[in-house]
C-alpha cells in the first residue's frame with residue numbers, strides 16, 4: 001500500500017485580482033487530503049465501485065499523466081477540508097493522488113514537487129473546462145507561503161513558471177515562495193466555514209461582468225494589488241498587526257466587488273474583536289473566512305456562535321508528502 005498527504009490552502013491576499021494579473025498570496029494549512037492506494041481485484045473508491053466520470057481529477061492523473069495500466073486499485077480518500085469552500089480540496093486531492101501514484105509506479109525516483117504541482121494544475125484544468133489558476137495546486141505542493149504573480153515580487157524566490165491554454169486563450173503565471181518569519185509569535189490561522197459551498201467559476205464571471213458594466217471598479221483591483229504587496233511585506237517581517245490590518249482592508253475591497261456575502265460578513269464581524277485581522281478567502285459568495293489571532297479558541301467560539309464551522313491551523317505548514 002502507498003499513502004500520501006497534501007495540505008489545503010487559504011488565500012491571504014489577492015483573490016480575484018490574481019485573475020487580472022495581480023499577485024496573490026496563499027498559505028498552506030494543516031488540514032488536507034490523505035490518499036492510500038492498494039492493488040485490488042477490482043477498481044474501488046471509498047468502498048464503492050470506481051466511476052471515472054464522478055472523479056475527473058483522479059482519472060485524469062491515472063490515465064492522461066501516468067498512463068496507468070496495472071492491476072485495479074482500491075483508492076481510499078480521507079479529507080479534512082470543506083468541499084467547494086475555497087480551501088483547495090480538489091488541488092490537495094490531485095496532489096495526494098499524484099504523489100501516491102508516483103510512489104507506486106516509480107518507487108526509486110525522488111518526487112519532483114514542481115512536476116507534481118503542474119500535474120495537479122492540469123487535473124484541475126481538465127475538471128474545470130480548462131479554467132484554473134495554479135494557486136491551489138502550487139501552494140499544496142510547495143507548502144509554506146506561495147505568491148502567484150505575473151511579475152517578479154520583491155523578497156520572494158522564483159520557483160517555476162507555468163501556463164495553460166484556456167477557452168479564452170493562453171495564460172501564464174510565475175510561482176514564487178516567500179520565506180516566513182521563523183517565529184510566528186503565537187499567531188494562528190483560523191478558518192470559518194459558512195456552511196455554504198460556492199462555485200468559483202460563477203464568482204469569477206460575476207466580477208468580469210461587474211468590471212465591464214462599471215469600469216471604475218478596476219480601482220478595487222489596483223487597491224487589492226497594493227494591499228497584497230503591503231501585506232506580504234508585513235508577513236515576511238513577522239509584523240502580524242500590519243498583516244491583520246491589510247486583511248481587514250482587503251475584505252472591504254472584496255465587498256466592493258460584490259463577492260462577499262451576508263454569511264461571510266457575519267463571520268468576519270464576529271471574529272474581529274478577537275483577531276488581528278479577518279477577511280473572506282477564495283472566490284467568496286459562500287465558502288470560508290480566514291482570521292489571524294493569538295486567541296484561536298476564542299475566535300473559533302465566535303465562529304460557532306455566528307453559525308459557522310471553525311478550523312485552526314498554524315502558519316507555514318509543509319507541502320505534499322509521501323507517508
Ligand code: MEV
Nearest residue numbers: 015016018132133282283
Ligand atoms: C479562488 O480560490 C481564487 C480566485 O482568485 C480564482 C482564481 O485564482 O482562479 C477567485
